[in-house]
Amino acid sequence: MPVFHEIITSWAEKLTDYEKQEAESIVSWLFEHHLGWRKSDLLNDADEGSFPPKILEDLERLKMGEPIQYIIGKGPFYGRDFFVSPDTLIPRNETEELVHLIIKENPKASLKLLDIGTGTGCIPVSLALEMEDPEVYAVDISEEALAIARKNGDALGAEVVFSKCDILSELPEVAELDILVSNPPYIPEQEKSEMQKNVLDFEPGLALFVSNEDPLLFYRTIAEKGKQLLKSGGKIYFEINEKYGNAVSLLMQESGYSEIRVLKDLNGKDRIVVARC
Known part of the structure; x- marks a missing residue:
């Protein structure tokens, strides 16, 4: 199975409104929100076919340009998460x-x-x-x-x-x-x-x-x-x-x-x- 960063890269390439590094950060944030996966994790027991439908729906929203903060309902500020x-x-x-x-x-x-x-x-x-x-x-x-x-x-x-x-x-x-x-x-x-x-x-x-x-x-x-x-x-x-x-x-x-x-x-x-x- 591919390691985390390979899936991050693959999905980030679909976010054409962002620079590469920002797109990868946004996709990482989406995975962490839905699945608790962080950049250091290896996806040894999962593939895209096992992802919950909601994360795929949210990817489509990202592709349309909707900010990740609105999708997950929170954004960081001064060391805290704000709705x-x-x-x-x-x-x-x-x-x-x-x-x-x-x-x-x-x-x-x-x-x-x-x-x-x-x-x-x-x-x-x-x-x-x-x-x-x-x-x-x-x-x-x-x-x-x-x-x-x-x-x-x-x-x-x-x-x-x-x-x-x-x-x-x-x-x-x-x-x-x-x-x-x-x-x-x-x-x-x-x-x-x-x-x-x-x-x-x-x-x-x-x-x-x-x-x-x-x-x-x-x-x-x-x-x-x-x-x-x-x-x-x-x-x-x-x-x-x-x-x-x-x-x-x-x-x-x-x-x-x-x-x-x-x-x-x-x-x-x-x-x-x-x-x-």
Whole structure:
């Protein structure tokens, strides 16, 4: 019988939307999810004919470009597995960098935090679990996303208060925040043609896209409302589109913030803006 990596390679070749290494990693993940097989395992007593129908069905979904995280219902983030659904974005490495920065820069206990546009809740749940006795709140416009976020908070034992809020028309019911964080929609509609099929066809546009006419809409709105929500000296952390580092920095300056920094991610792209109220 073929060893594991030979079946991995064979199946990965069918995932034409991915680079070879990523495709092999995705197929390995699928096998581990269904059968508990890891890369080091040898398939001495199995062949493709003995696979359960569900794994073959899921392979077809992968071939159509559906993300593995939606197929298995989970995705990793900051050392934990988070439930995901087509109503939420899939947690990404860049957002892990944002979370890590907040934890590193804010060691003080009992800080009060708000995450705007929480999606899966990966940001506030991670902060609630990693920081020292914080008071954590999170909002989203989507009831479906909030259901997933609450599920993650409960499953991981994180104390986070989740609530519905349309940040463009409402003010979250919290005040005197030490930290405001947001990874809002930041991809202009015109950039759809540059995006991968597995993102464009499956992830929620509500959480991805902003109009071409005003790509900084969410940053401007959150910055303005942050003036009401943050205590004096409080910090605001944004994840940003790599093309808008200077623009968001200027916006924050015009909004009256100080100590503004534009930070690059591990790929050298502008990804985080930090400022003080």
